[in-house]
Amino acid sequence: xxRAKYETEAELTGKLVEALxxxxxxxxxxxxxxxxxxxxxxxxxxxxxxxxxxRIISGPGCPVCVTPxxxxxxxxxxxxxxxxxxxxxxxLMRVPGSESSLLEARADGARLRIVLSPMDAVELAxxxxxxxxxxxxxxxxxxxxxxxxxxxxxxxxxxxxxFVLPSLRRIPPAIETLLAGRESVIDGFILPGHVSVIxxxxxxxxxxxxxxxxxxxxGFDPLDILQxxxxxxxxxxxxxxxxxxxxxxxxxxxxxxxxxxxMHDVFRPTDSHWRGLGKIPASGLALRDKYSSMDAxxxxxxxxxxxxxxxxxxxxxxxxxxxxxxxxxxxGSGCTPEHPVGPCMVSSxxxxxxxxxxxxxxxxx
Amino acid sequence: xxxxxxxxxxxxxRKTDTAEVDFGGVKRTVSMQLCxxxxxxDYVLVHVxxxxxxxxxxxxxxxxxxxxxxGEKYVEPGKV
Ligand code: SF4
Numbered sequence: 001x002x003r004a005k006y007e008t009e010a011e012l013t014g015k016l017v018e019a020l021x022x023x024x025x026x027x028x029x030x031x032x033x034x035x036x037x038x039x040x041x042x043x044x045x046x047x048x049x050x051x052x053x054x055r056i057i058s059g060p061g062c063p064v065c066v067t068p069x070x071x072x073x074x075x076x077x078x079x080x081x082x083x084x085x086x087x088x089x090x091x092l093m094r095v096p097g098s099e100s101s102l103l104e105a106r107a108d109g110a111r112l113r114i115v116l117s118p119m120d121a122v123e124l125a126x127x128x129x130x131x132x133x134x135x136x137x138x139x140x141x142x143x144x145x146x147x148x149x150x151x152x153x154x155x156x157x158x159x160x161x162x163f164v165l166p167s168l169r170r171i172p173p174a175i176e177t178l179l180a181g182r183e184s185v186i187d188g189f190i191l192p193g194h195v196s197v198i199x200x201x202x203x204x205x206x207x208x209x210x211x212x213x214x215x216x217x218x219g220f221d222p223l224d225i226l227q228x229x230x231x232x233x234x235x236x237x238x239x240x241x242x243x244x245x246x247x248x249x250x251x252x253x254x255x256x257x258x259x260x261x262x263m264h265d266v267f268r269p270t271d272s273h274w275r276g277l278g279k280i281p282a283s284g285l286a287l288r289d290k291y292s293s294m295d296a297x298x299x300x301x302x303x304x305x306x307x308x309x310x311x312x313x314x315x316x317x318x319x320x321x322x323x324x325x326x327x328x329x330x331x332g333s334g335c336t337p338e339h340p341v342g343p344c345m346v347s348s349x350x351x352x353x354x355x356x357x358x359x360x361x362x363x364x365x
Numbered sequence: 366x367x368x369x370x371x372x373x374x375x376x377x378x379r380k381t382d383t384a385e386v387d388f389g390g391v392k393r394t395v396s397m398q399l400c401x402x403x404x405x406x407d408y409v410l411v412h413v414x415x416x417x418x419x420x421x422x423x424x425x426x427x428x429x430x431x432x433x434x435x436g437e438k439y440v441e442p443g444k445v
Contacts, residue, residue: 036368064366089413091366117414119396146415149398151413196368197410197418249421250369256418259399349366365441 009223016226022049024237029055029185030229031178031321033171034192035062035221035349040229042221042358046229048206057321058354060174061192063139064091064347067275070307071167072097075136078165079110080358085128087113087121095346098113098308106330116142122148125154125162134296138167142194144285145259151291166285169272171195173283178320179276186321188232189215190225193247198263200255201243208241218243219247251310260264266291273307275343276316285302318351325355332356369410374403386411415437 005361038058039054041047047056054117059321060066076097093103093114102112115121121135137147147168154162158342171192178184191204196217207215216236218228228246236330245251265288272284287295296302309316312330323346325331335341337353344350372386377397385396386409392409400409400416411415 035366074439089366117396119414138366140367142369142412142417145399145417146396146413149396192367194369194410194412199367199383228423250418256399260419262399348366 005015008332013223013226015128016223016230017049019230020226020233021053022185023232026236027053027055027112028187028233028236029057029321030188030190031059031186032190032192032218033055033059033061034190034195034319035065036194037061037190037218038351038354039349040220040222041225042354043105043224044221045358046358047226050229053331054233056190056229057186057324058318058351059178060274060277060319061171062319062344062347062349062351063143064095065315065343065350066169066174067092067095067138067167067307067363068273068275068307069096069344070273070305072102073099073305074297074302075165075167076100076102076105076110077136077305078136078300079105080108080207081132081300083130083132084134085111085113085124085131086134086136087115089116089138090114090346091162091347091349092136094340096310096340098305104299118147118152118297119153122150122154122157122159122162126157129161132161132163134163134165136165136167139191140169140171140195141198141263142192144168144170145198145256145263148259148262151266151287151294152262154294155238155291162294163299164287164294165296166267166287168267168285169274170199170269170285171298174204174274175204175207177277177280177283179213181205181320184211184213184272187236188213190232191215191217191243193219193224193250196245196247196251196255198256198259199357201245201251201253202255204243207244212241214241215243215255215330217243217245217247217251241302247311274319276319297310310341313344315344315350315352316341318344326359327351329351367412369417371408371414372411374405374407374409374416378404384409384416386416388445 037179125133133182267285269282270286344352367403372388375385
């Protein structure tokens with residue numbers, strides 16, 4: 001970065017903070033719904049420079065955290081099956097299931113492979129023809145589009161040993177549930193940058209139209225976030241409810257049309273359970289008929305499993321923005337990143353983990 | 366988990382629909398299937414081995430607009 005730009009950015013940060021501090025005295029609660037925002041906001045220390053009337057809370061923006069325990073248990077069940085290798089993203093390995101995590105299940109014979117890309121799982125199936133590869137597909141729209149491409153590729157290559165255990169979720173229905181469920185305390189949304197790269201802003205328009213709450217699709221640099229907050233505050237001050245885009249270098253109203261087309265070709269909407277939010281209609285995705293032979297839940301006989309919750313863990317309420325991690329009795333004592341009880345502490349993007357690593361005592365409200 | 370990393374497209378392989386992308390010195394092969402209209406030299410956002418969007422270089426413009434919004438005079442870098 002050249003010096004002139006650096007100075008401009010520093011100056012701009014100062015001006016933005018000043019603007020946020022000097023306009024409006026009403027209390028506002030803005031929610032972000034993206035794990036990357038959770039971490040970026042903590043890491044940059046933005047909370048500590050905001051005026052007292054602006055509060056940022058985290059919502060259900062971490063895909064690992066919103067995955068119910070039962071879905072982890074299903075993945076563990078398959079990973080222990082003879083001949084199966086379970087491939088998934090590293091973030092899932094340490095999430096507690098009802099009896100163990102995937103990583104701990106290795107001692108009981110579970111075979112695991114961490115992948116960085118869904119295509120790695122497809123390549124694995126191509127190479128290890130004597131194994132059955134199950135890809136435990138967890139993610140929001142950002143990740144769903146690449147997963148859809150990988151599924152199409154496995155289909156094209158006619159791989160008979162590649163299966164998908166989908167645990168995929170869409171952000172807009174979760175926001176709707178948050179707003180509709182109760183007397184909402186949310187005055188505005190910092191909308192996720194990279195989910196929106198794929199879906200655009202049209203799917204959020206109900207937020208401002210039906211609930212009269214504004215939202216700003218925001219990037220991840222500290223300056224992006226400050227500008228996003230400023231745009232939200234400006235909308236509040238003028239009494240307008242709109243969805244605006246701060247992160248314009250990557251996001252458009254229509255999104256990534258090619259990605260949306262591939263997702264639509266491979267997946268159909270289905271009801272899905274979210275930790276903390278319960279069952280949300282059409283918030284998940286299942287493979288369409290054309291690809292259903294790759295559906296691990298059809299191919300394997302997975303027994304019905306109850307949905308348990310780690311005892312004492314209030315992750316579910318944290319994901320709804322109702323509580324903050326320090327209100328959990330286990331936080332920092334019974335539950336730490338080294339010995340996590342719930343997913344919000346396991347995932348590096350979980351609220352509990354972010355609070356644990358970055359929060360300054362007393363500042364974390 | 367939705368982290369996207371910006372990188373610069375160094376070369377494209379139309380046959381495999383992949384590209385060499387430079388992330389500040391580290392190069393990786395990335396699938397271009399979700400970003401069909403990308404050219405060499407473009408910046409893309411990469412997530413789980415896929416380019417998910419071409420980045421527009423309009424940061425400077427946003428800055429200018431922003432200064433106007435918060436009612437401050439904007440001086441372009443280098444043109445004091
Ligand atoms: S601190 Fe641990 S136990 Fe408490 S809510 Fe967070 S993840 Fe759950």
